[in-house]
Every structure is written in C-alpha cells, then in structure tokens.
Amino acid sequence: MSGQNNNFVIRLATTGEIPALRELIDQSVRVLQRGDYSAAQLDAALGTAYGVDTQLIADETYYAVEAITETGKKVLAACGGWSMRKTLYGSDHGPYRDNAMLDPARDAAKIRAFFVHPEWTRRGIASLILKTCEDAAYARGFRRFEMGATLTGVPMYAARGYARGEQIEVPLPNGMSLTVVRMAKTVA
DSSP: OEEEETTEEEEEOOGGGHHHHHHHHHHHHHHHTTTTSOHHHHHHHBTTTBSOOHHHHHTTOEEEEEEEOTTSOEEEEEEEEEESBSOOSOOTTOSOOOOOBOOTTTSOEEEEEEEEOGGGOSSSHHHHHHHHHHHHHHHTTOOEEEEEEETTTHHHHHHTTOEEEEEEEEEOTTSOEEEEEEEEEEOO
C-alpha cells in the first residue's frame, strides 16, 4: 500500500528501517511530549511504552511516511499503525504484550505507535496515517477502533472523532508511570 499527499508518501514500514524508526521515535517523544511528561518519564518510556513493535511490521500494519524536502531529499517524517492483536500499546520490550488475534465482529482494532518528527508536525501527516489505518482495518472487517493515546495525542484523535475514555497509568521501569487515555471510535 502506498499513497501520496502533497510532499508525503505513505507506505508500509520495513524491518530494514527499524534503526531509523527508533531514532524518529526518540526525537518525536523527547521534543513533542516534553510539555505533558517529565524527562524522567520519557526516558523510562522509551523502549517499553514507546518504541518499535516489530509485530506490526511483520503483520504489514505499520506505516512509514517519507517527506520530500525542498531539495528533493526523502526523509522519514512519521510512523504509525494499527493492529489486529490485543496489545494496546508498547514496543517489543513492553511488559503488557498479548499477540492473540482480535475478532473484527467483536473486537476493536488497535491504533498504535504514532510518532511524527518534530520538524514535520502540523502538516496533516498523523491524520494521513490515521485515515490509512482506519481504511485498512475497515477492509479487514473492523468497525471499531481503540487506542491508548498519549496526553499529547489526545487533541488530534478527539478532532478526528475519537471519544475519551478512562485514563490508564502505565507503569515504567523506573517506578514512575505514564498517563495515557483510552480512546475509541465506531464507524458504520
């Protein structure tokens, strides 16, 4: 799957991009989320609550967005995906993984692991990934979507029809926790 919107190309992420995805996630988290979480929370969350989930890449449900700079160079600007598995959030090393398959007739697809490079925010890239994920999950039979959204992401998801649910305190390895908000959306 690939698509283009202005200077952006969205396509499936590959295993060869994992180091670049990790770097993108680190930059996104440290810059864009510092207003909502402490540096200690972000340090502890990277690699557990935040990070690459290679199962999404293997399932072909994780997307990378390349931006075309003014000079014509392609750069990794964002990533995000959806899952047909029970895990709500977290990287390969997250403690709360459940790879059991979801039933589209009964379960909600999980919207997962959205990160935008700080230099590419406010250009519609996260919305492009979200629409791509919703369309792909819908094509697989899902009519409900849910996520564990960061405090930073809540306004964007709310603007796209997701309703706020309970707040979850995700335990971190340093004894702290990270607040995320369960959000959900149903489509016809």
